[in-house]
Amino acid sequence: MRNVILVHGFWHGSWCWSPITARLAARGIPSVAVDLDGHGLGARAPRSRWSVPFDPQTYATEPSPVAGITASSAAATLIEQVRTIGGGRPCVVVAHSMSGPVVTLAAEREPGLFAHIQYVSAFAPVSGHATADYIGLPENAGDLVAPLLAADPAVVGALRIRTDDHAALRECFYGDVEPARAEAAIALLSVDGPMGIPGEAFPVTRARFGAVPHSYVMCTRDNAVRPELQRRLIRELDAVSAAPTKVFELDSSHSPFLSRPDELTDAIETVVLP
Template sequence: MNTHPNPIVLVHGFWHGSWCWSPVTERLARRGVPSLAVDCEGFGLHARSPEARWARPFAPAAYATAPSPVADVTATSAAEVLVAQLRGLGRPSVVVAHSMGGVVATRAAELAPELFEALVYVTAFAPVAGVPAGFYIGEPENEGERITRLMAADPTVTGALRIDPADPARHPDIRDTFYHDVDPATADAAIALLSPDGPFGITTEAFEVTPERYGRVPHTYVVCTEDRGVPAALQRRMIREIDAVALRPATVVELPTSHSPFLSAPDALADALTTVYRRSLSTTTA
């Protein structure tokens, strides 16, 4: 019988991969907390890029119109991959989801709530009100966001939210949007690791969550108050909507960071996750 607690499972957001959690997993280990960062469907080692990304000479027009190889990924298909990853651990886990990874984790928690000891959102989308994540892009709480300016293609044409991290001219905007409080060398390294395509289908699929399934999972929301990608006002709307369907109110933690606290404030984020993890252990063994 497995007597060891499951690791915290860390789920990244769009354009990132399991690599972005490296500073946090290191600090969790120092605190005696096991963790596992996974690649979502369409990202990291599961990423596929349009051939136009690699063509030389580079053709911007071709890059802007090439169909995405990950256009078939949806919130449900990505959630099914995550459920399989969680099921392989054999016991319920604390799942931590960042940004658009929150969509995947939300869907997974409805599909398989028995695999979730708790769900922690880190400045993440949590579309629990019956509308797709993309609906919130035009909402008043999202005013001032800086992600849409990074788009290098029309997602209705390519099937993806496509950025161009290989273009040095776009790096200042990427740094400003995701990493404005991250040291420059680390920010540059992160930009070099970004995938170009975020599957459009993750943002356009609406799905239902229920109090009986999703709602029974304990929730924590880490608000990043200086986020320029997902404004704090939108994060707080997500909390209100979670509370409307969950059986108990979400625990709220605030960090004065950008969209990427795993790089700019890994100690503070690790502290917050350690608290959730130890609380879940005490509940399980009580």
């Protein structure tokens, strides 16, 4: 049985996978959720987040304490996590959202540790462009992440979000999540996603990354990574991979681990037990 490693996206933590780990366990599938560098127990918030009274100008300019994290450094951490959890044997790795570039780079560097990558509404930069280049593409028009930003990423070194506008956060990330659960998730969000992750471009080769089997879970009601951009990412994956991308479609917001946990577990089980 392959171990499943679940990697969250920006501003979240390993906590968001708890509905999935429980369901995988019920099906006899071992899984571990890990924290992306700069998140979860590794999150560090700017001091101005907690200032009383709150000063939005300082919050918009204070350098991020996680600004030094890059896709390369986060991939190095993930490689060690995969190696440890799998005991050196290949694992199935599930990547949500902005963990996509980290997982992609890790698989390019150590393809033998990856039995399968399943992207869940995730960025998968395999064309040589930085992930940040995809965010402003026409295919991503209408995304609701940009209105959440409280600072210029070039100034603070992070994608820093406001956490006071719960309605905007729900619409962006949790549009079909039960309201009480969405509120609980919002309370757990960190505020800084290291800009060095989407800002780093890296090469991806057919011989290394392209040899790793992969699939993609499309979220067709996603307001953070728009469906047309997801389709473009799938096409680009196909261009560098030995086999076509297996695609699952969920009628879901950006957070199917909270809104569609049974269906997402089905998709994961399909690639663990083909």
